[in-house]
Each structure stands twice: as C-alpha cells, then as structure tokens.
Amino acid sequence: MHSRISxxxxxxxxxxxxxxxxxxxxxxxxxxxxxxxxxxxxxxxLPFYRPHQERWKQFYDDWEKTLHTVTFDSLDRDGRVDxxxxxxxxxxxxxxxxxxxxxxxDMQPLLPxxxxxxxxxxSRRAGRTLDARTMADSLTGITAAIGEMTAGLDAPxxxxxxxxxxxxxxxRLHSLLEEWYEFSNGYDPxxxxxxxxxxxxxxxxxxxxxxxxDRRIGRTDARGQRPIVGNPIGEQGLxxxxxxxLIADSPRELIEIGKREYAWCERELIRASREMGFGxxxxxxxxxxxxxxxxxxxxxxLIRRQALEATAFVEDHDLITVPQLAxxxxxxxxxxxxxxxxxxxxxxxxxxxxxxxxNSMEHGQKIMxxxxxxxxxxxxxxxxxxxxxxxxxxFMTGRCKPYRRIFATPFWLxxxxxxxxxxxxxxxxxxxxxxxxxMLFWRTHRAARIIFSLGFHLxxxxxxxxxxxxxxxxxxxxxxxxxxxxRSFEEDYPPLYQAAYLIGGLQxxxxxxxxxxxxxxxxxxxxxxxxxxxxxxxxxxxAQLLGIELKKDxxxxxxxx
Numbered sequence: 001m002h003s004r005i006s007x008x009x010x011x012x013x014x015x016x017x018x019x020x021x022x023x024x025x026x027x028x029x030x031x032x033x034x035x036x037x038x039x040x041x042x043x044x045x046l047p048f049y050r051p052h053q054e055r056w057k058q059f060y061d062d063w064e065k066t067l068h069t070v071t072f073d074s075l076d077r078d079g080r081v082d083x084x085x086x087x088x089x090x091x092x093x094x095x096x097x098x099x100x101x102x103x104x105x106d107m108q109p110l111l112p113x114x115x116x117x118x119x120x121x122x123s124r125r126a127g128r129t130l131d132a133r134t135m136a137d138s139l140t141g142i143t144a145a146i147g148e149m150t151a152g153l154d155a156p157x158x159x160x161x162x163x164x165x166x167x168x169x170x171x172r173l174h175s176l177l178e179e180w181y182e183f184s185n186g187y188d189p190x191x192x193x194x195x196x197x198x199x200x201x202x203x204x205x206x207x208x209x210x211x212x213x214d215r216r217i218g219r220t221d222a223r224g225q226r227p228i229v230g231n232p233i234g235e236q237g238l239x240x241x242x243x244x245x246l247i248a249d250s251p252r253e254l255i256e257i258g259k260r261e262y263a264w265c266e267r268e269l270i271r272a273s274r275e276m277g278f279g280x281x282x283x284x285x286x287x288x289x290x291x292x293x294x295x296x297x298x299x300x301x302l303i304r305r306q307a308l309e310a311t312a313f314v315e316d317h318d319l320i321t322v323p324q325l326a327x328x329x330x331x332x333x334x335x336x337x338x339x340x341x342x343x344x345x346x347x348x349x350x351x352x353x354x355x356x357x358x359n360s361m362e363h364g365q366k367i368m369x370x371x372x373x374x375x376x377x378x379x380x381x382x383x384x385x386x387x388x389x390x391x392x393x394x395f396m397t398g399r400c401k402p403y404r405r406i407f408a409t410p411f412w413l414x415x416x417x418x419x420x421x422x423x424x425x426x427x428x429x430x431x432x433x434x435x436x437x438x439m440l441f442w443r444t445h446r447a448a449r450i451i452f453s454l455g456f457h458l459x460x461x462x463x464x465x466x467x468x469x470x471x472x473x474x475x476x477x478x479x480x481x482x483x484x485x486x487r488s489f490e491e492d493y494p495p496l497y498q499a500a501y502l503i504g505g506l507q508x509x510x511x512x513x514x515x516x517x518x519x520x521x522x523x524x525x526x527x528x529x530x531x532x533x534x535x536x537x538x539x540x541x542x543a544q545l546l547g548i549e550l551k552k553d554x555x556x557x558x559x560x561x
Contacts, residue, residue: 025075026082030403033063033086046118047172048108053101060094072552080550081543085407085536088555092244107169110162113145117173121180132190139198142177146205150212160217164229167213174206228463228482230456230489238457241496245409246537247503248557251454254499257561258450261502262473265444272440275433282437286475289437290371299356300332302375303382307352310383313429314420320388320527326395330386337361340369343487345480346378348385349394368477376438379430380421388527389417396531408535410497415504415538416530418446422509441475445484446502448474453488453498463489507538510560515545 024030040059044052067090072083108114116138123130130138158166181199184191218227233241238251249257266282273285294302311327314320335343335353337360347353355373357366383389393416397405421443430436452469455461461469463485470481488498508530515521521529526545533544542548543556550556 024078024082024401024403026070026079026086027401027403029066029070030082030086030406034403034406036063046122046176047169048104048111048114049118049122053097053104056097057094060090060097064090064094077544077547077550081536081540082404084550084552084555085404085540088244088246088537089407092240095240103165107165110149110158110166111169111173112149113142114169114173116142116145117177117180121176124180124183132188132194135191136194136198139195139202143198143202143205146202146209150205150209153212153216157216160227160229161231163213163217165231167210167217170206170209170213177202228467228486228489230463232457232459233495235458238454238495241494244537245411245496245500246539246555246557247411248539248559249561251458254503255451255454257503257506258447258454258499261506262444262447262451265440265447269437269440269444272433272436276437283475286437286441289376289434289441290374290477292376292434293370293374296357296366296370299354299373300334302378303332303352303354306375306379306382307386310424310429311387313424313427314383314388317427317523319423319523320392320531321524322387322392323395326387326392329395330391334358337365340365340483343483345373346381346385348390350391352382352385352391365479368479372477372480374438376434377441378438379435380439380442383424384417384421388420393417393531397534400532401534404534404536406535407537409504409537410494410500411504411507411538412535412541413504414497414501415506415508418501418505419508419512422505423512443502444474445470445476446505449488449498450502452485453495456489457495504538507558507560511538511542511545514542520546 036059040056044055046052067083067086070079070083072080075083120130120135120138120142181195185195185199186192217229235251242249242251247254269282269286270280273280273282276285276288278285278288307330311322315322329350331351333351333353335347335355337358339353340355340361343353343355345355355369357369361369385391393413421439424430425436425439425443430439448470452461452466456463456466466485466488467478467481470476470484471478474481476484487493512523512526515526516523529545530541533541536544538560539556539558542558543550548556
C-alpha cells in the first residue's frame with residue numbers, strides 16, 4: 001500500500017512539474033504587481049486624502065505603461081493569456097478607483113470630522129511632531145464636529161443605503177483615530193496628560209453617533225432583528241462586473257437562465273416527490289427530508305463520512321487526481337452562533353465550518369439549524385466545500401501557477417464546485433429520492449440566487465421580497481432565508497457572487513462537455529488541466545484548453561449556453 005502511494009506521489013510530482021516548467025514571461029511581473037498592490041493597500045488607505053488618491057492613480061498608470069512595454073506578439077501562449085488577463089484587471093481596477101474616489105467625494109460633506117481625523121493620522125504616519133496641546137485642541141474640534149453630525153441626522157431623512165455607507169465610513173474613521181491615539185498614549189507623557197479628557201469625550205461622541213445611526217437605519221426591530229440594507233449597483237454596475245469575468249450576457253439574460261434552471265429543478269423535485277409518495281407536492285416532500293436531521297452532537301461524524309465517500313467516488317470514477325496530502329489535511333470546525341446569523345450552512349476550504357445548533361441559540365433557531373442541515377442537504381454540500389470542491393481547489397491553486405490567483409472571479413471560484421454538484425448528479429451520486437431532494441434543494445437555491453441577487457441590484461426586488469422568494473420557491477427555513485439574503489447584500493461579497501455559483505457551474509459544465517465529447521480530454525485530464533491553469537475567467541480557460549487563437553485587441557468571449 002505504502003509503495004503504491006509513493007509511486008503515485010512521484011507520478012503526480014512529475015505531472016505537476018511538467019505543467020509548471022514553462023514559466024510565463026509575465027509571471028515575475030504579476031508576482032511583483034500582487035505584492036506591490038498589497039503593500040499599497042496597507043499604506044495608502046486614508047479616505048478623502050487626495051495625495052493617496054493620486055498615488056493610486058499613478059500606481060495603475062505606471063503598471064499600465066509597464067504592461068505595454070511587453071510585446072504581445074513575442075509572448076508564448078501562457079504569456080499571452082497573462083497579458084490579456086492583466087490588462088483586463090488593470091482596466092477594472094482603474095474604474096473601481098474612480099468609483100471609490102467619487103464615493104468619497106459624495107460622502108465627505110456628510111462627515112464634518114473626517115478631515116480632522118485624517119490630518120492627525122497622516123501626521124503621525126509622516127513622523128511630523130505635533131504639540132500635545134494642539135492635538136488636544138484638534139481632538140476637541142473633532143468631537144464637536146461629531147456632535148454636529150449626530151444632530152444633523154435629525155434633518156430630512158437620508159436614504160437607508162446612504163446611512164449604511166455613513167456607518168461604514170464612521171467605523172473606518174474611528175478605527176484610524178484609535179490607531180493615532182494608541183500610538184502615543186502611555187508612551188508620550190505630555191500626550192497622555194493632555195489627551196485623557198478629550199479622548200474620553202470623543203469616545204462618548206462616537207458611541208452616541210453610532211447609536212443614532214443604528215437607530216436611523218433601524219438596526220433592530222421589535223423581534224430584535226435588524227433590517228437588511230444593501231446598496232444596489234444598477235444595470236451599468238452589473239455590466240462592469242460582468243466584463244471583468246468575460247461574461248457576454250446581460251444581467252437580464254442571466255436572470256432568464258436562472259428561471260430556466262429553476263424550471264428544470266422543479267420538474268425533478270416533483271419526480272422525486274412522487275417516488276417518496278407525496279405526489280406533486282414537492283414542498284411537503286422537502287419538509288419530510290428536513291425532518292430527518294441528526295441529533296445535537298452527531299453532525300461532525302456525518303460530515304466526515306460524507307467527505308470520505310465523495311473523495312472515494314471521484315477517485316473510483318477516475319475523474320480527477322487527488323493528492324494524498326490534500327486528502328490528509330482538511331479539518332472540521334463548528335460555526336459560531338453569531339456567524340450562523342449570516343451563514344446558516346457550510347463554508348469550506350482547508351477547514352469545513354459546520355452550521356449546527358449551539359446551546360446558546362434560541363429554541364426556534366436550533367430547530368431551523370438542524371432542519372436546514374439534514375444529512376440529505378449535506379450530501380450536496382460537503383463535497384462542494386472539500387474534495388473535489390474548495391479544499392482541493394485551494395490546495396492546487398497554491399501549487400500550480402499561483403501567481404494567477406489575482407485573476408480569480410466568483411464564476412471560476414464557485415463554478416468549479418457547482419460543476420461537480422451537477423456532474424455527480426449525472427453519475428448517480430444521490431442514492432435515493434431523499435438524496436436527490438437534498439441535491440435539488442441546493443440546485444434550486446443556486447437558480448434562485450441568480451434571480452433574487454440580480455433582481456435586487458437592478459432595483460426590482462427588495463430584501464424582504466428576496467427572503468419571501470427563498471421561503472416560498474426554494475423551501476428555505478425563514479431564518480435561514482433571512483441569513484442568506486443578509487449575507488448576499490451586507491457582507492463583503494461582490495455583487496455578482498451569488499449569481500456566479502450556478503452561472504459559473506454552467507460555464508464549467510459546458511466546457512467539460514465540449515472538451516470530453518470531442519475526445520480532446522478524458523474527464524480526469526480535463527479536471528487536472530483546469531487545476532493546473534489556476535484562476536481565470538472561464539471564457540479564457542476555454543481558449544487556453546482548446547488552443548483558440550488569442551489576439552491583443554480582443555478578449556475571448558463565449559456564448560456558453
């Protein structure tokens with residue numbers, strides 16, 4: 001057994017070495033860009049500060065010039081892929097900088113204390129010594145301005161998205177002021193002596209401001225729940241995000257794809273429901289599946305069993321190479337009750353974070369958590385998060401052309417495990433109608449994500465309508481539906497992230513069928529090749545795998561439908 005594993009390890013090393021031996025001419029540039037951008041983000045991060053804004057513009061202009069010193073026609077294939085992807089990324093990030101600066105300009109008049117905070121922190125970073133009394137005077141002025149802003153919130157109501165944005169800016173400015181204060185407090189005697197009372201007053205002012213903002217936003221209702229406040233980016237904003245991912249379809253065309261996929265799921269749900277004896281009432285059949293949940297304490301063992309089963313399945317069917325170390329190194333952790341408020345299911349990677357009730361949760365929350373994480377639902381998500389999904393994906397991208405990770409899009413990131421969900425369905429991974437119900441619940445959910453997330457950003461659905469849609473059309477538990485919608489619009493997810501699951505999966509599925517039915521790749525060769533190429537828009541992945549000609553003046557768009 002050990003001898004066979006050793007031989008396999010050697011073979012895999014040879015395969016990976018061969019795939020990585022030919023270095024792209026742009027690899028050193030892209031590594032440097034990644035590091036430069038990271039240190040820029042850590043250094044030039046002051047909001048409203050024009051020198052930082054100008055430094056960012058110079059950064060992108062300089063990199064654009066650097067890229068165009070590289071002659072496209074002189075590059076090999078990998079180099080041409082990287083050149084086109086890098087130009088696409090720079091174009092996107094320059095536009096994002098313009099949007100950020102415009103947002104700063106819109107918000108600054110609403111934040112009268114911002115200039116004072118930025119001045120103090122920028123002076124500290126620049127090493128300029130300010131008189132302690134002068135700094136105390138400045139802080140007192142900041143406190144007065146915070147009070148003025150708080151009182152000004154009683155003026156005609158600002159829209160909820162603006163109030164939410166204000167709260168984000170205020171948190172950031174408060175954090176910067178804390179950095180400034182902690183740097184000298186206790187280390188500089190004069191600073192500490194002068195600052196004791198002004199600092200306490202500023203903290204009280206910030207506390208009052210945050211309380212008033214939360215009240216205005218309506219942070220909590222009679223049930224202790226806060227409303228969901230997102231920021232729709234509109235059709236133009238969505239189209240800009242789609243261009244980064246080389247998606248040719250419009251947002252409304254993607255919604256039609258979501259509706260088509262939902263209709264397929266509904267037909268399959270009815271078929272499974274009939275096999276279970278519930279006739280056409282698939283929601284009733286789904287309720288039965290939810291009732292088959294495990295008791296508290298039993299969930300981790302289930303997750304491990306299902307993870308090992310999925311790994312064995314893809315290996316037995318010769319679908320992908322799974323390195324031994326990848327199989328050994330994933331871990332299970334339990335998700336905190338607080339985090340389950342925005343993520344009622346799994347997250348994955350090297351750690352699979354499992355949602356299941358904790359003793360501190362309310363009784364109703366406990367029941368919904370168990371029902372929403374029953375074994376048949378889990379059967380469709382454990383392999384999504386571990387092998388062959390996110391854990392294997394992360395393992396391989398750290399080892400094959402890792403410099404390309406800056407080109408990742410949610411369509412590639414989530415499309416990979418969604419492709420596996422669909423492929424395993426085709427290969428009869430679900431063993432019973434209850435298993436099929438579980439897998440269909442998630443596939444229906446992915447279709448619904450396209451519809452409700454794009455509908456929200458187009459201004460055609462409210463957050464509450466999104467919640468109701470998930471409950472009525474997918475069969476979500478109400479609390480889980482609310483958490484999903486909150487996660488979609490209030491966390492740091494890009495606006496296309498929720499739609500990208502199934503759209504990316506359909507792209508990957510279409511590419512898989514094109515590559516394998518033509519005989520260009522076996523299933524195993526295809527999946528190994530995708531991992532060796534690392535992150536990129538799937539339209540570019542298709543061009544790379546099929547050897548499609550690449551031209552400097554055009555990206556390889558693709559109608560994957």
